[in-house]
Amino acid sequence: MDVLTPTTLDEALRMKAERPDAVPIQGGTDVMVELNFDRARPAVLLNLNELAELRGWSRENGSIRLGAGLTYTEAMEAPLAEKLPALAEASRTVGGPQIRNRGTVGGNLGTASPAGDALPPLLIGDAVVELASIRGERTVPLNEFLTGPKRNALADDELILGARVRAAHGAQTFMKVGPRNAMVISVVSLALTVDRERDEVRAAFGSAGPVARLVSARLADLDGFPERVAAAASPIDDVRGSAAYRSHALSVLTARAVERCLQ
Amino acid sequence: MNAPARTLELGRVGESVKRVDAIPKVTGEFAYSSDLFAAGMLWGHTVRSPHAHALIEEVDISEAVGMAGVHAVLTHTDVPGAKAYGLEFADQPVLAIERVRYFGEPVAIVAAEHPEQARRAAERIRVAYEPLEPVVDPERATEQEPIHDGRPTAGHGFRDDPRPNVVRSIVIRHGDPDAQGEVTVSGVYELGIQDQAFLGPESGLAVPDGEGGVDVYVATQWLHVDRDQVAPCLGLDPEQVRIHLSGVGGAFGGREDLSMQIHASMLALHTNRPVKMVYNREESFVGHIHRHPAKIWMEHRAKRDGKLVNVRARILLDGGAYASSSAAVTANASAFACGPYAVENALVECACVYTNNPPCGAMRGFGAVQSCFAHEAQMDKLGAELGMDPVELRLRNALAPGDSLPTGQKITGSFPAAEVIRRAAALPIPEPEELPRDALRLPGGSGNTTRGEGVRRGVGFAVGFKNVCYSEGFDDSTAARVRLAASDDGIAAVVHCAAAEVGQGVVNVILQTARTELDLDEVVLGSATTSSVGSAGSASASRMTWMAAGAVQLACRAAKDELERRGGDLEHGETIDVERVYHHRPTTPLDRETGQVTGDGAHVAYICAAMRVVAEVDVELGLTRVVWIGTAQDVGKAVNPQAVYGQIEGGIAQGLGLALMEEIQTQDGLITNASFTDYLIPTTLDMPPVEAQLVEEPEPDAPYGVKGVGEPPTVVSTAAVASALRDATGRQLTRVPVRPDEIVGLP
Amino acid sequence: MRVELTVNGERREADAWAGESLLYVLRERLGLPGSKNACEQGECGSCSVLLDGRLVCACLVLAAQADGHELVTVEGLGEEAGLHPVQEAFAETGAVQCGFCTPGFVVATADLLARNPRPSDDEIREALSGNLCRCTGYAKIFDAVRLAAGS
Missing domain, CATH: 3.10.20.30 (Beta-grasp domain)
Structure with missing residues (x-):
């Protein structure tokens, strides 16, 4: 096993091109668990911690650009938290402070777990994922980027640079159901926004199907929306909860989120 | 806040004294069993069964032995002495022979220079298994093929039960088991498998002494019984195996059985190098026994005025693959099945069975937790049926000195059940908090799931009890040794006691007792090892305060007598060194057929507690926030009040965990949530403030009137939290941990 | 490497x-x-x-x-003169039982108080929600944080 630590993005992309089997590691909250429990022994780890290009966030043409290295702690801080309230609320539900200080939005995209807490808030913001390789850069809409449970559209030689998200145009919220009151992987989660500019409600759920998924409706067409969201899910029974409960909870969350955001 | 904030450095019995190990623990200097290091040390690793039940056709270690850094690869053929061990019955192989009986059972062990080398070598050990159908349903276990040849637990004075896979069965017949009441309530209750989830994983260091013996530095609950199990398996005399207590990162029953002790010793003796073993969290879930899951059928018959007439209970405990302390857990579940209530007629049938599920044994509360959950649910149900206040119903039936248990044992010592009920019921409960409020103070907590929608409040109440110390004629003793010597300021004392400090604070009990008895501040605690002092018995059964105080008191008094005989002073270089062994009043077995006491009684004393719980439940999502817990507990005498409050608060947290979230899940005997990601224990946002009242009614025969404090909070809180959830939801909630599905009414 | x-x-x-x-x-x-x-x-x-x-x-x-x-x-938290105030407070209030979680709680509490010297009870609970304790039920840990915050 070897660790490569590039100090510039160009260097990182070259390394990734040379070693497409290299596993990127940023906050380590997923990769290190695999290593510590002997579930993975990648030949090469690509340490992204030293890449300034991946840090922070910026405004770009009316949307928000999040660097892949943006931590959950940073996503909870103003003024970003005011532009993306659902992401801020979701970040507050991620682990404890130790995890939020290390875990990143890019990590959530790379792992592509159906339970990734940042994914529903990004979906309701019509997020587009920015990818790069020595071949060049490309963007992929998040709903296309997520191809299955822990699978995404990232090519072997690519790295995730970040995501561009539409800033909130109306109230947003995020809710996460877990078996205890802190430090949980979601049993089911929901991000929702009332987007007055587009006259629509967008809801996205996590942990209720192979990928986090978006469901939208016109503001005038909200009757039965909670049931529609629940119907769009395809949850399974697992150690964290039952499929029936997930469907039930999803409709309850949606109804509450709509009410919360319409107030 | 319960305890005074200020503590003393050098206090006596009855004072809040700062823990003697507090400073090294807050600075990180305290050496836990996983922190140890020795020059030339190797790392041990265990190869475990991926099957719950399988025959082992072949173990091929040839590829592993030659790998870089690997110094030993051992299997059952390398066990030098006895091939099996066990706390009560030697039914568990040191390394599996021919058959594995549970998921995670050790099959082979490896020593290498780096843990990664050991892991890679372990991967190359080829074990050919032929999977067998696992026995996983305890209700069917007594009709299936026995998973052990012979009957490992037969012939120990237990009731003869010829059914396959019975570890022990007990029938208690008391009065007229057919007696009828005017009102009858019944129910079926279930509890999942709870894990001790101590934070310090199983670990230790075995160091060969160069003369064929071994020193084992380990986190355990009972040094001498570890030695008595380790030595025969190593083919050594007990003196050749010295067990030293290393820092213990919590225990709660989970360190009563051996984990890595024999394995590390085998590797150390084989390689002639120190060997360290540290389980990771996943391995820890298969590295120790758990709390028995249970299914309990109960019927309560009562008069209209609430007086209990007859309690009929059937209790089925799943012991898993090996006996551990299942026989004693069975006795407790039976003896306390009716709760701390006087009932003239009872029929209690309890059986614990072998299965291929995770082995179960001791955990805080030891059988009483399971029974309490059932009998308190029944008392709530009876109260509802009678339209009677649940507190009033419990007071009307509360056991008192002079009454008898269903085992026929008469209560002779302290038993303030009515007092704890009254005191807990009198604690004022907090007013409902206004909305809106931060999500952290609502069900769902940081998940931000409600602003108040769906939230209902409930108040629950429960009472429970159990025994202190060992029972049923088991010899219960603790040794202590006191050494007095001249010091610059007069006399200084060193006290040795092998009592395991597992976090409960017995080190302070020993020191406070010695300071009190010797009327001396200069008392030092010697290290706890099998080579410096006799057995202390285990840190379990809420017994260690009583027993250690008793032993230290005896030894100190003997030392003082000797000092007086020598004129009250010691010359420089002159010492007094005495060891004394304390026994509590002996107990006697239960009659194997009737479950009735023989002789003086099966138990030496009892401890009880009552608890009131306020909870808010989001009935649409099935999420809970426990708002407040008030409790009154019978403690005899609080040796160190601050530590007693700490035991109560911590014990409650474990019971709350079982009520709301803690369960080892299995599928065909395989554990599916062996991690702290999926086996959840309460966080800072799950535990409410606890208002605790100590009821100090001295136990007549105990030193200073002490009893024990560790277990009652855990026994009662599961039942009390479930009671509050029932009140909030109007649902039966007959199984813990309560799943959100049950609260929202999904099948 | x-x-x-x-x-x-x-x-x-x-x-x-x-x-x-x-x-x-x-x-x-x-x-x-x-x-x-x-x-x-x-x-x-x-x-x-x-x-x-x-x-x-x-x-x-x-x-x-x-x-x-x-x-x-x-190990590096204390000052030359002795214990860090958070360490003092944990020892004083009975926040330590088995102590295995203690180093983590001490470091997390020191971090909390450095950023927020007077945390509310909710802030204490949230800031320490990533630290598990199996022994104390947290009550005395909260006492310790409050004591350290006041010192």
């Missing part, structure tokens, strides 16, 4: 296998076992350390990621 870092103000270096966590290097290679190995998956906070001043779980940091960075562990 070689890792060089500053631990508790001192330059330290260690040879490590590439797959080792910072926690392993601290405990087994640098003689600093104060950070504890309770879950090794970021769920319990027992290995909490400050990495470049930020509270993190050392078990989730690849040792190589700490190369060139600054670290404070529980």
